[in-house]
Amino acid sequence: MKLQDFIVNEAIRPELAAVDRDGAIRELVVALSGAGALPASAVDEVVAALIKREQNGSTGFGKGVAVPHAKHPKIQKMAGAIGRSVAGIDFAALDHQPVYIVFLLLSPENQPQQHLGAMNIVFSNLQEDMFRRFLRQCPTREAIVELLDEAKTGR
Amino acid sequence: MATASRETRICNTLGLHARPSMQFVDVANQFSSQITVHSGGEEPGTADGKSVMQMIILAATQGTPLRIEANGDDADQAVAKLIELVEAKFGEE
Numbered sequence: 001m002k003l004q005d006f007i008v009n010e011a012i013r014p015e016l017a018a019v020d021r022d023g024a025i026r027e028l029v030v031a032l033s034g035a036g037a038l039p040a041s042a043v044d045e046v047v048a049a050l051i052k053r054e055q056n057g058s059t060g061f062g063k064g065v066a067v068p069h070a071k072h073p074k075i076q077k078m079a080g081a082i083g084r085s086v087a088g089i090d091f092a093a094l095d096h097q098p099v100y101i102v103f104l105l106l107s108p109e110n111q112p113q114q115h116l117g118a119m120n121i122v123f124s125n126l127q128e129d130m131f132r133r134f135l136r137q138c139p140t141r142e143a144i145v146e147l148l149d150e151a152k153t154g155r
Numbered sequence: 156m157a158t159a160s161r162e163t164r165i166c167n168t169l170g171l172h173a174r175p176s177m178q179f180v181d182v183a184n185q186f187s188s189q190i191t192v193h194s195g196g197e198e199p200g201t202a203d204g205k206s207v208m209q210m211i212i213l214a215a216t217q218g219t220p221l222r223i224e225a226n227g228d229d230a231d232q233a234v235a236k237l238i239e240l241v242e243a244k245f246g247e248e
Contacts, residue, residue, distance in 0.1 A: 059173060
């Protein structure tokens with residue numbers, strides 16, 4: 001699997017307008033909906049599911065990245081969005097540091113292997129210092145897409 | 156310094172996704188021992204049992220064999236607790 005298999009290019013936000021966690025989650029879900037990854041009618045439900053997941057335990061696993069994710073019956077095909085925040089967002093991260101990169105992932109229900117495969121490839125790249133550093137410096141969607149094309153692939 | 160090692164399998168349906176990985180690291184951090192997790196199966200991997208990201212990268216699905224190793228004064232207790240957590244399916248199905 002590779003990032004490009006599920007990251008929706010039209011849902012890459014090189015400069016998030018949102019300044020807080022819930023706003024960033026909504027912005028990326030709306031972007032995915034705009035790209036056709038989920039029906040507009042499901043946006044509120046999916047946003048609520050993602051926020052609930054964060055409240056149960058932050059997906060800000062440190063190093064300035066967060067990976068909010070949820071499974072939802074309205075998702076037909078796994079879809080991911082990327083948001084970049086120059087100022088940083090408080091995600092209640094495990095290391096108490098701001099988050100600059102948000103990888104948001106929506107999965108269909110009953111596909112645990114596919115979900116684990118996507119998490120594997122997302123975190124394999126986010127663990128790389130160079131990948132995170134380059135991503136934080138990508139000012140445009142095109143630059144991010146190019147970086148994704150060169151990123152590690154996984155299982 | 157003591158070493159302990161035991162084998163088990165991932166038992167829960169959803170596998171080692173984010174929440175179980177965090178639970179595992181929370182328990183691992185209760186011990187001073189160094190914890191290493193080896194996953195078997197088709198795509199074997201090794202993770203620091205105190206790193207959430209490394210544990211998620213294992214992407215261990217249901218049925219994947221795991222070997223949990225600990226090195227340190229509380230190695231036996233650490234391995235016993237971690238095996239118990241995996242076999243209790245992390246509180247899932």
